[in-house]
Amino acid sequence: MKTPFLTGLVLAALAFQPAARAASLLDGYADAARAADAGFAGFSAGRGRALFAATPGTGKPDTPSCTTCHTADPRAAGRTRAGKAIAPMALSVSPDRYADPAKVEKWFRRNCNSVLGRACTAREKGDFIRFMATQ
Amino acid sequence: MHPNAFRLAAALLVAGAAPAAADDRYSPVSDPVTAKECGACHMAFQPQMLPGRSWTALMGGLDRHFGEDASLDDATRDHITAYLTDHAADAGWWSGKFMRGVDDSRTPLRITDTPYWIREHMEEVPARAWTDPRVGSKANCLACHPRANRGDYDDD
Numbered sequence: 001m002k003t004p005f006l007t008g009l010v011l012a013a014l015a016f017q018p019a020a021r022a023a024s025l026l027d028g029y030a031d032a033a034r035a036a037d038a039g040f041a042g043f044s045a046g047r048g049r050a051l052f053a054a055t056p057g058t059g060k061p062d063t064p065s066c067t068t069c070h071t072a073d074p075r076a077a078g079r080t081r082a083g084k085a086i087a088p089m090a091l092s093v094s095p096d097r098y099a100d101p102a103k104v105e106k107w108f109r110r111n112c113n114s115v116l117g118r119a120c121t122a123r124e125k126g127d128f129i130r131f132m133a134t135q
Numbered sequence: 136m137h138p139n140a141f142r143l144a145a146a147l148l149v150a151g152a153a154p155a156a157a158d159d160r161y162s163p164v165s166d167p168v169t170a171k172e173c174g175a176c177h178m179a180f181q182p183q184m185l186p187g188r189s190w191t192a193l194m195g196g197l198d199r200h201f202g203e204d205a206s207l208d209d210a211t212r213d214h215i216t217a218y219l220t221d222h223a224a225d226a227g228w229w230s231g232k233f234m235r236g237v238d239d240s241r242t243p244l245r246i247t248d249t250p251y252w253i254r255e256h257m258e259e260v261p262a263r264a265w266t267d268p269r270v271g272s273k274a275n276c277l278a279c280h281p282r283a284n285r286g287d288y289d290d291d
Contacts, residue, residue, distance in 0.1 A: 060203060062201075081202070081272060082176055082274035083177070084174075084176060084197045108211075110203070110204040110206060
Protein backbone atom coordinates (compact mmCIF):
# COMPACT_ATOMS: atom_id res chain seq x y z
CA MET A 1 0.00 0.00 0.00
CA LYS A 2 2.90 2.25 0.77
CA THR A 3 4.48 2.16 -2.67
CA PRO A 4 1.51 3.42 -4.74
CA PHE A 5 1.05 6.24 -2.26
CA LEU A 6 4.66 7.28 -2.55
CA THR A 7 4.56 6.96 -6.31
CA GLY A 8 1.50 9.17 -6.33
CA LEU A 9 3.26 11.68 -4.16
CA VAL A 10 6.28 11.74 -6.46
CA LEU A 11 4.03 12.07 -9.53
CA ALA A 12 2.10 14.90 -7.88
CA ALA A 13 5.35 16.67 -7.04
CA LEU A 14 6.54 16.21 -10.61
CA ALA A 15 3.28 17.61 -11.95
CA PHE A 16 4.02 20.85 -10.15
CA GLN A 17 7.45 21.19 -11.67
CA PRO A 18 7.50 24.16 -14.07
CA ALA A 19 8.65 22.06 -17.02
CA ALA A 20 5.88 19.55 -16.37
CA ARG A 21 3.27 22.30 -16.25
CA ALA A 22 4.55 23.75 -19.52
CA ALA A 23 4.34 20.22 -20.97
CA SER A 24 0.70 19.85 -19.92
CA LEU A 25 -0.09 23.19 -21.53
CA LEU A 26 1.55 21.92 -24.72
CA ASP A 27 -0.63 18.79 -24.59
CA GLY A 28 -3.69 21.02 -24.64
CA TYR A 29 -2.40 23.02 -27.61
CA ALA A 30 -1.53 19.77 -29.41
CA ASP A 31 -5.11 18.54 -29.01
CA ALA A 32 -6.41 21.85 -30.40
CA ALA A 33 -3.89 21.83 -33.27
CA ARG A 34 -4.92 18.28 -34.20
CA ALA A 35 -8.59 19.25 -34.11
CA ALA A 36 -7.86 22.15 -36.49
CA ASP A 37 -5.67 20.09 -38.83
CA ALA A 38 -5.75 16.30 -38.99
CA GLY A 39 -2.29 16.39 -40.57
CA PHE A 40 -0.74 18.07 -37.49
CA ALA A 41 2.56 16.29 -36.85
CA GLY A 42 3.79 17.91 -33.67
CA PHE A 43 5.24 21.23 -32.64
CA SER A 44 8.45 22.63 -34.04
CA ALA A 45 11.00 24.71 -32.16
CA GLY A 46 12.27 25.94 -35.54
CA ARG A 47 8.87 27.30 -36.51
CA GLY A 48 8.62 28.83 -33.04
CA ARG A 49 11.98 30.53 -33.51
CA ALA A 50 10.84 31.92 -36.87
CA LEU A 51 7.59 33.20 -35.36
CA PHE A 52 9.49 34.89 -32.53
CA ALA A 53 11.91 36.62 -34.91
CA ALA A 54 9.39 37.47 -37.64
CA THR A 55 8.31 40.96 -38.61
CA PRO A 56 4.95 40.15 -40.19
CA GLY A 57 3.88 43.74 -40.84
CA THR A 58 0.24 42.94 -40.13
CA GLY A 59 0.02 44.10 -36.53
CA LYS A 60 0.20 47.42 -34.74
CA PRO A 61 2.96 49.79 -35.92
CA ASP A 62 4.57 50.16 -32.49
CA THR A 63 5.01 46.40 -32.06
CA PRO A 64 6.31 45.04 -35.37
CA SER A 65 7.84 41.91 -33.82
CA CYS A 66 7.97 39.88 -30.58
CA THR A 67 11.57 41.03 -30.41
CA THR A 68 10.51 44.69 -30.23
CA CYS A 69 9.97 44.24 -26.49
CA HIS A 70 11.55 40.84 -25.75
CA THR A 71 14.83 41.49 -27.66
CA ALA A 72 16.16 38.96 -30.15
CA ASP A 73 17.70 36.87 -27.36
CA PRO A 74 15.09 34.80 -25.47
CA ARG A 75 17.52 34.46 -22.57
CA ALA A 76 17.81 38.23 -22.15
CA ALA A 77 15.42 40.45 -20.22
CA GLY A 78 13.14 42.56 -22.36
CA ARG A 79 11.59 45.95 -21.84
CA THR A 80 8.06 47.21 -22.38
CA ARG A 81 7.51 50.35 -24.41
CA ALA A 82 6.71 52.06 -21.10
CA GLY A 83 10.16 51.14 -19.77
CA LYS A 84 9.37 48.19 -17.46
CA ALA A 85 11.64 45.15 -17.45
CA ILE A 86 10.23 41.89 -18.85
CA ALA A 87 11.57 38.61 -17.48
CA PRO A 88 13.30 36.53 -20.17
CA MET A 89 11.10 34.26 -22.28
CA ALA A 90 13.42 31.23 -22.21
CA LEU A 91 12.15 28.51 -19.87
CA SER A 92 15.71 27.82 -18.69
CA VAL A 93 16.02 31.37 -17.34
CA SER A 94 12.39 31.93 -16.32
CA PRO A 95 11.21 28.50 -15.10
CA ASP A 96 7.86 29.89 -13.91
CA ARG A 97 6.78 30.73 -17.44
CA TYR A 98 4.21 28.71 -19.41
CA ALA A 99 2.79 27.22 -16.23
CA ASP A 100 -0.46 29.14 -15.77
CA PRO A 101 -2.77 28.51 -18.77
CA ALA A 102 -4.91 31.62 -18.14
CA LYS A 103 -1.84 33.84 -18.00
CA VAL A 104 -0.35 32.27 -21.12
CA GLU A 105 -3.63 32.69 -23.01
CA LYS A 106 -3.95 36.31 -21.88
CA TRP A 107 -0.53 37.21 -23.27
CA PHE A 108 -0.95 35.28 -26.50
CA ARG A 109 -4.29 37.05 -27.01
CA ARG A 110 -2.77 40.48 -26.47
CA ASN A 111 0.57 40.05 -28.12
CA CYS A 112 -0.52 38.03 -31.18
CA ASN A 113 -3.05 40.78 -31.84
CA SER A 114 -0.43 43.49 -31.30
CA VAL A 115 2.27 41.88 -33.46
CA LEU A 116 0.31 39.81 -36.00
CA GLY A 117 -3.00 41.66 -36.01
CA ARG A 118 -4.84 38.39 -35.36
CA ALA A 119 -5.10 35.56 -32.86
CA CYS A 120 -2.38 32.92 -32.94
CA THR A 121 -3.34 29.37 -33.84
CA ALA A 122 -2.87 26.55 -31.36
CA ARG A 123 -0.01 25.30 -33.52
CA GLU A 124 1.74 28.68 -33.37
CA LYS A 125 1.33 28.82 -29.59
CA GLY A 126 2.75 25.32 -29.23
CA ASP A 127 5.63 26.06 -31.59
CA PHE A 128 6.44 29.19 -29.60
CA ILE A 129 6.50 27.41 -26.24
CA ARG A 130 8.41 24.46 -27.69
CA PHE A 131 11.05 26.92 -28.94
CA MET A 132 11.24 28.70 -25.58
CA ALA A 133 11.60 25.33 -23.84
CA THR A 134 14.75 24.70 -25.88
CA GLN A 135 16.28 28.04 -24.94
CA MET B 136 34.23 76.00 1.88
CA HIS B 137 34.40 75.07 5.55
CA PRO B 138 32.73 71.70 6.09
CA ASN B 139 30.29 73.17 8.60
CA ALA B 140 29.34 75.92 6.21
CA PHE B 141 28.61 73.27 3.61
CA ARG B 142 26.40 71.38 6.06
CA LEU B 143 24.55 74.54 6.92
CA ALA B 144 23.99 75.34 3.25
CA ALA B 145 22.75 71.79 2.65
CA ALA B 146 20.40 72.00 5.62
CA LEU B 147 18.99 75.29 4.40
CA LEU B 148 18.47 73.84 0.94
CA VAL B 149 16.60 70.85 2.36
CA ALA B 150 14.52 73.08 4.62
CA GLY B 151 13.70 75.37 1.73
CA ALA B 152 12.74 72.52 -0.55
CA ALA B 153 10.68 70.54 1.97
CA PRO B 154 7.37 72.45 1.91
CA ALA B 155 7.10 72.31 -1.88
CA ALA B 156 8.32 68.71 -2.08
CA ALA B 157 5.89 67.36 0.51
CA ASP B 158 3.16 68.34 -1.94
CA ASP B 159 4.10 65.62 -4.40
CA ARG B 160 2.64 62.64 -2.59
CA TYR B 161 -0.27 60.47 -3.65
CA SER B 162 -1.92 57.47 -2.06
CA PRO B 163 -0.34 54.39 -3.61
CA VAL B 164 -2.51 51.99 -5.60
CA SER B 165 -4.15 49.94 -2.85
CA ASP B 166 -6.12 47.49 -4.98
CA PRO B 167 -4.02 44.37 -5.66
CA VAL B 168 -5.79 43.55 -8.95
CA THR B 169 -5.14 47.04 -10.30
CA ALA B 170 -1.56 46.97 -9.06
CA LYS B 171 -0.93 43.58 -10.70
CA GLU B 172 -2.65 44.08 -14.04
CA CYS B 173 -1.66 47.68 -14.79
CA GLY B 174 1.75 47.02 -13.27
CA ALA B 175 2.43 44.17 -15.68
CA CYS B 176 3.53 46.60 -18.42
CA HIS B 177 4.15 49.88 -16.65
CA MET B 178 4.11 51.32 -13.18
CA ALA B 179 0.51 51.26 -11.95
CA PHE B 180 -0.16 54.97 -12.11
CA GLN B 181 -2.05 56.50 -9.20
CA PRO B 182 -5.72 57.02 -10.11
CA GLN B 183 -5.60 60.57 -8.71
CA MET B 184 -3.74 61.60 -11.87
CA LEU B 185 -6.68 61.54 -14.27
CA PRO B 186 -10.37 62.42 -14.08
CA GLY B 187 -12.84 59.55 -13.77
CA ARG B 188 -14.07 60.03 -17.33
CA SER B 189 -10.51 59.49 -18.55
CA TRP B 190 -10.20 56.17 -16.71
CA THR B 191 -13.56 55.08 -18.08
CA ALA B 192 -12.45 55.90 -21.61
CA LEU B 193 -9.08 54.19 -21.18
CA MET B 194 -10.55 51.03 -19.71
CA GLY B 195 -13.13 50.94 -22.49
CA GLY B 196 -10.42 50.76 -25.13
CA LEU B 197 -7.82 48.40 -23.71
CA ASP B 198 -7.54 46.50 -27.00
CA ARG B 199 -6.09 49.73 -28.43
CA HIS B 200 -4.02 50.87 -25.47
CA PHE B 201 -1.43 53.39 -26.72
CA GLY B 202 -0.52 51.18 -29.63
CA GLU B 203 -0.90 47.78 -27.98
CA ASP B 204 -3.58 45.27 -27.12
CA ALA B 205 -3.84 45.32 -23.31
CA SER B 206 -7.27 43.66 -23.16
CA LEU B 207 -8.54 41.96 -19.99
CA ASP B 208 -11.44 39.66 -19.25
CA ASP B 209 -14.62 41.63 -18.52
CA ALA B 210 -14.74 40.95 -14.77
CA THR B 211 -11.15 42.10 -14.21
CA ARG B 212 -11.66 45.15 -16.42
CA ASP B 213 -14.82 46.19 -14.54
CA HIS B 214 -13.14 45.71 -11.17
CA ILE B 215 -10.18 47.91 -12.15
CA THR B 216 -12.43 50.55 -13.76
CA ALA B 217 -14.40 50.85 -10.53
CA TYR B 218 -11.24 51.25 -8.46
CA LEU B 219 -9.76 53.86 -10.80
CA THR B 220 -12.92 55.96 -11.09
CA ASP B 221 -13.58 55.75 -7.32
CA HIS B 222 -10.12 57.25 -6.68
CA ALA B 223 -9.87 59.56 -9.69
CA ALA B 224 -8.64 63.17 -9.61
CA ASP B 225 -12.24 64.42 -9.47
CA ALA B 226 -13.68 61.69 -7.22
CA GLY B 227 -13.31 63.47 -3.89
CA TRP B 228 -15.20 66.39 -2.42
CA TRP B 229 -12.29 68.54 -3.51
CA SER B 230 -10.71 67.94 -6.91
CA GLY B 231 -7.05 66.97 -6.96
CA LYS B 232 -4.37 69.05 -8.56
CA PHE B 233 -4.39 66.96 -11.72
CA MET B 234 -7.76 68.56 -12.47
CA ARG B 235 -6.14 72.00 -12.71
CA GLY B 236 -6.64 73.38 -16.17
CA VAL B 237 -8.51 70.31 -17.40
CA ASP B 238 -11.57 71.66 -19.17
CA ASP B 239 -14.86 69.85 -18.63
CA SER B 240 -15.02 69.24 -22.36
CA ARG B 241 -11.68 67.39 -22.39
CA THR B 242 -10.94 63.78 -21.57
CA PRO B 243 -7.15 63.44 -21.42
CA LEU B 244 -6.04 59.86 -22.04
CA ARG B 245 -2.43 60.40 -21.06
CA ILE B 246 -1.36 61.69 -17.65
CA THR B 247 1.48 63.38 -19.56
CA ASP B 248 -1.12 65.42 -21.49
CA THR B 249 -2.60 67.04 -18.39
CA PRO B 250 -1.73 70.71 -17.82
CA TYR B 251 -0.48 69.94 -14.30
CA TRP B 252 1.92 67.21 -15.45
CA ILE B 253 3.20 69.39 -18.28
CA ARG B 254 3.81 72.33 -15.97
CA GLU B 255 5.63 70.14 -13.45
CA HIS B 256 7.97 68.66 -16.04
CA MET B 257 8.48 71.03 -18.91
CA GLU B 258 10.40 73.71 -17.10
CA GLU B 259 12.75 71.65 -14.99
CA VAL B 260 13.31 68.55 -17.13
CA PRO B 261 15.76 69.07 -20.01
CA ALA B 262 14.69 67.69 -23.39
CA ARG B 263 17.62 65.27 -23.44
CA ALA B 264 16.22 63.44 -20.40
CA TRP B 265 13.29 62.14 -22.46
CA THR B 266 15.54 60.64 -25.09
CA ASP B 267 17.89 59.05 -22.56
CA PRO B 268 17.73 55.28 -23.10
CA ARG B 269 17.36 54.77 -19.35
CA VAL B 270 14.10 56.72 -19.50
CA GLY B 271 12.78 55.70 -22.91
CA SER B 272 9.21 56.83 -22.29
CA LYS B 273 7.35 59.56 -20.44
CA ALA B 274 5.35 56.72 -18.89
CA ASN B 275 8.50 55.54 -17.10
CA CYS B 276 8.00 57.58 -13.91
CA LEU B 277 10.36 55.31 -11.98
CA ALA B 278 13.34 56.27 -14.13
CA CYS B 279 13.53 59.61 -12.31
CA HIS B 280 11.15 59.11 -9.35
CA PRO B 281 12.41 55.89 -7.73
CA ARG B 282 9.56 55.82 -5.17
CA ALA B 283 6.83 56.76 -7.64
CA ASN B 284 5.08 53.42 -7.27
CA ARG B 285 4.59 54.30 -3.61
CA GLY B 286 3.09 57.62 -4.64
CA ASP B 287 6.18 59.58 -3.65
CA TYR B 288 7.33 62.10 -6.25
CA ASP B 289 9.24 64.22 -3.76
CA ASP B 290 12.62 63.69 -5.36
CA ASP B 291 12.71 66.54 -7.85
